Amino acid sequence: MKKPSEVLKIQGLSVGVGDELDNILNNVSFTVGEGEIVGLVGESGSGKTMLSLALMGLLPETIRLTAGSIKIDEQELVESQTKKVERTPNQIAMVFQNPRNALNPTMRIGSQVARSLMLNQNLSRKESQMSALKYLSDVGLPDPEQISKKYPHQLSGGMCQRVVIAMALACRPRILIADEPTTGLDVTIQAQIFDLIRKVRDDTGCSVIFISHDLASVSELCEKVAVLYRGQLMEMTTKERIFENSVHPYSKLLVSSVSSAKQLKVIDRGSDYFSSGCRFAHRCPEVIESCSKIPEFLKLDAVHSVSCHVANNKSS
Amino acid sequence: MKARESRKLAFAKLRAQPFLLAGVFILALFMLSAIILPFFLRDPLSTDVLIAFHPPSFSYLFGTDKFGRDIFSRCVSAARMDIAVGLSIAFSAMFFGVIIGLTAGVVGGRVDETIMRFTDLVLAFPGFVLALVLVAVIGDSVFKVGIAVTIGFIPYFVRLIRAEVLLQRELDYVDAAKLVGNGPVRLALFHILPNAIGSSVVQATLVAGWSINTVAGLAFLGVGIRPPTAEWGVMVAEGANDIATGFWWTSLAPGFLIVVASMAFHLIGDQLSEETI
Numbered sequence: 001m002k003k004p005s006e007v008l009k010i011q012g013l014s015v016g017v018g019d020e021l022d023n024i025l026n027n028v029s030f031t032v033g034e035g036e037i038v039g040l041v042g043e044s045g046s047g048k049t050m051l052s053l054a055l056m057g058l059l060p061e062t063i064r065l066t067a068g069s070i071k072i073d074e075q076e077l078v079e080s081q082t083k084k085v086e087r088t089p090n091q092i093a094m095v096f097q098n099p100r101n102a103l104n105p106t107m108r109i110g111s112q113v114a115r116s117l118m119l120n121q122n123l124s125r126k127e128s129q130m131s132a133l134k135y136l137s138d139v140g141l142p143d144p145e146q147i148s149k150k151y152p153h154q155l156s157g158g159m160c161q162r163v164v165i166a167m168a169l170a171c172r173p174r175i176l177i178a179d180e181p182t183t184g185l186d187v188t189i190q191a192q193i194f195d196l197i198r199k200v201r202d203d204t205g206c207s208v209i210f211i212s213h214d215l216a217s218v219s220e221l222c223e224k225v226a227v228l229y230r231g232q233l234m235e236m237t238t239k240e241r242i243f244e245n246s247v248h249p250y251s252k253l254l255v256s257s258v259s260s261a262k263q264l265k266v267i268d269r270g271s272d273y274f275s276s277g278c279r280f281a282h283r284c285p286e287v288i289e290s291c292s293k294i295p296e297f298l299k300l301d302a303v304h305s306v307s308c309h310v311a312n313n314k315s316s
Numbered sequence: 317m318k319a320r321e322s323r324k325l326a327f328a329k330l331r332a333q334p335f336l337l338a339g340v341f342i343l344a345l346f347m348l349s350a351i352i353l354p355f356f357l358r359d360p361l362s363t364d365v366l367i368a369f370h371p372p373s374f375s376y377l378f379g380t381d382k383f384g385r386d387i388f389s390r391c392v393s394a395a396r397m398d399i400a401v402g403l404s405i406a407f408s409a410m411f412f413g414v415i416i417g418l419t420a421g422v423v424g425g426r427v428d429e430t431i432m433r434f435t436d437l438v439l440a441f442p443g444f445v446l447a448l449v450l451v452a453v454i455g456d457s458v459f460k461v462g463i464a465v466t467i468g469f470i471p472y473f474v475r476l477i478r479a480e481v482l483l484q485r486e487l488d489y490v491d492a493a494k495l496v497g498n499g500p501v502r503l504a505l506f507h508i509l510p511n512a513i514g515s516s517v518v519q520a521t522l523v524a525g526w527s528i529n530t531v532a533g534l535a536f537l538g539v540g541i542r543p544p545t546a547e548w549g550v551m552v553a554e555g556a557n558d559i560a561t562g563f564w565w566t567s568l569a570p571g572f573l574i575v576v577a578s579m580a581f582h583l584i585g586d587q588l589s590e591e592t593i
Contacts (some may be wrong), residue, residue: 058491089497101488112493121499164492171496262548 007174007207013068015047015054016230021066024050025231026279028068029297030305032175032224037208039222039239041215041254047231049213052177055209056094057085061252072103072174075099089120093173097180099160103152110148116170138203140196158189162186162196169200177199179211194221202252214256219243224303227251232277233297237304247311248274249286278309286310339583343399346577350395357389360546360591369563379565381517381551382558388547391569397541398528398548399577401462405531406524409466410516413473414509420474421481421512422504432478435471441467444530451539461540465530473516480512525581532574548574 004127009031014022025047032038042048053059055070057077065085070077072091079086096102104112117128117135127150136144139162152160161181167178178197182190194217201208212218218225219239227250228238235248246252277292278284284291290309297307300315330337354360372379378387420431438446443465450464484490485508491558493507534540535549536556543550548570555567 041522055493063366094492096488096492098488102492102509104489104493104507107506112526115493115498116496167492167496261513 005034006031007034007036007073008209009069009071009203010055011069011071013051013070014051014066015059015063016066017063023231024063025054026294027297028228029229030226030233030236032207032209035205035207036224037197037201037210037222039218039225040211041213041225042208042215045230046228048070048213049179050229050231051228052094052209052211053181054085055087055092055175055177057087058308059085089171090173092175092177093168093171095161095164095168095178095181098184099157099164099181100184102164104158105152107151108148108281109150109152109155111169113148113163113166116167118152120171128185132166135170136163139166139169139200139220140192141166158187158219161185161189161193165193165196165200167196167203169216172204175207175209177209177211180213181210182212182217183214185274190217191220195220197221212286213245215255227254231281233307234280234295235304235306235308237306241304247304248306248308249284249310253285257305267282278307322339326565333587335583336587339580340589342580343584346399346580349392350399353392353586354389354396357392358386358429358493360390360393361386361544364409369558369566372565378569379563381554381566382563387551387566387569390551391548391573393546393549394548394570395457395547395573398532398574401458401531402524402528402577402581405462405469406520408462409469409523409527410473410520411586412466413470413517414477414513417474417477418481418509418512421478422485422500422508431474431501435474438467439471441468443526444533446540447530448537449532451534456540456542458541458545461531461534464540465527465534468530468539469527472519476516476519477512480515481508484508484511515589518585521581521585521588525578525585528574528578528581565571 011029012223013025013028013191013222015025018021032078040048040051050059050063054065054302058064065078066085068078069211070085072087075091077091087277101108110129113132113135114125114128117123117131118125120206121128121131123131133144133148136147141147141159141162147159152163165181176197182193183191197208197210198204198221206242210222222239225239225242227234227242227248229250235242235246235251237246242251243255272285276294278295281287281291288310293309295307295309295312297305298312299305300311330340362385366384366386367376367380368382370376370380370384376386376388377390380386416431420428441449446468447461447464450467453522454460454464490503490507491504498507531540532547532549532552536544536553537546538553540548541550543554551570552567552574555563555570558566
């Protein structure tokens with residue numbers, strides 16, 4: 001299989017709160033190919049959302065990006081001096097977790113989408129209003145003319161999410177970040193939104209980063225999966241490998257905890273065990289001496305990278 | 317068709333809230349009579365010693381004062397001034413308060429800090445005393461009294477709007493709007509402000525009532541609006557001397573109207589605040 005060209009390349013991204021340098025994200029590196037749908041999974045607090053906020057340049061004031069580079073189509077987004085992320089809407093757009101909160105309650109649907117078009121596609125007011133209707137029907141909303149005159153509270157959650165996707169698409173992004181876009185929606189709507197995301201990818205050729213803690217939806221939608229744990233990227237490979245033969249102990253436990261409805265095995269030896277080493281070491285069933293050092297994120301083969309001493313020892 | 321339906325709904329809602337309805341009715345009555353009646357009544361300033369201290373009767377509904385001026389006619393013309401002054405104070409206090417509060421909330425940091433400390437400073441003085449001092453400094457005239465009272469009410473709006481802005485700007489839709497490329501000014505005016513202004517509008521109706529009280533109170537003390545201008549506070553002050561001599565009607569009607577007018581605004585404000593919260 002030919003490797004698609006890289007659209008997003010993240011290298012050594014670290015994010016810290018306050019004086020800490022990398023307690024939120026530690027040296028995260030991965031790439032996203034053109035038209036790929038990459039799932040970003042991890043438990044609560046693993047840094048999934050912080051990673052997406054960092055990419056969008058939306059980190060809260062107290063949380064800083066301390067190191068690393070983010071490149072989209074070879075263009076660096078991180079300013080070297082200030083470490084601020086400067087993105088344009090046509091590089092990365094975002095679909096938010098709660099569609100109701102992501103729409104301005106006092107603005108009509110049509111004008112919100114039209115505004116996005118006006119800013120990003122250089123259209124006049126008239127043109128953007130016409131084009132907004134097209135976008136609304138593209139994301140599968142029936143009777144776009146009626147809907148464009150409505151306010152967000154008059155729409156259902158699923159419809160709102162479609163509008164949010166339309167707004168993001170109006171930016172013509174290279175990368176679409178979807179931060180748990182279906183958490184607030186019921187299962188049938190979830191499936192529809194997944195279909196929509198896939199259709200959007202096929203139509204516009206953008207790559208999608210799908211953030212979720214729900215492995216079932218990740219397995220349904222994504223082609224590649226990246227596993228985060230406490231700010232470290234543990235493993236990244238194709239969906240099939242993650243679910244069938246992952247090599248990182250955490251990924252294995254994570255998958256098995258879902259497939260057999262078991263709890264993730266807790267072997268807690270205190271959170272400061274190996275405070276400078278692998279962040280999963282304190283729960284890891286296969287922990288060894290060298291885990292006191294942070295494992296490098298190494299390639300096993302073309303589609304499989306992992307940061308684990310145990311897994312790397314086995315493979316080499 | 318849609319418009320008529322929603323209007324019908326609005327009326328139905330109004331009918332379900334008797335206090336709101338009462339407030340609106342009283343205010344409408346005041347405003348209508350303030351606008352129309354002066355064209356049919358005696359000049360509020362014209363004196364006639366022959367009919368001085370005429371008790372309330374059909375020809376002089378609220379009686380006459382010591383100069384023989386028709387109190388009803390004076391009350392109506394005062395309603396014109398007091399309600400206009402009350403409303404303009406409320407609106408201008410809201411206008412400036414919203415601008416300042418929005419700036420504080422959106423810009424944040426040192427600007428916010430400076431604005432809020434200054435707001436605290438103004439709030440440290442009771443509004444009435446502040447207005448009293450300001451009028452003494454900048455001078456008497458209806459306009460200047462308006463400014464003085466407005467300054468006292470601005471901080472309420474600043475605090476209200478800032479708190480609301482701080483709440484709103486953390487919400488996803490602001491980020492979403494920012495992400496599609498809206499600039500900071502547009503973000504503040506078209507996205508944050510419309511969602512933050514609700515409680516300030518309610519506050520404005522309450523402030524309209526308070527400022528009628530304040531302006532009349534200042535006039536009563538002889539600060540700001542002066543006799544012979546027809547103004548409720550002035551009239552109460554003038555009539556207060558007559559009570560001891562048995563001419564109770566000279567201050568009764570204007571005093572009563574102050575109460576009713578500010579009550580009408582508060583009835584509206586209270587109901588609206590229940591609605592919005």
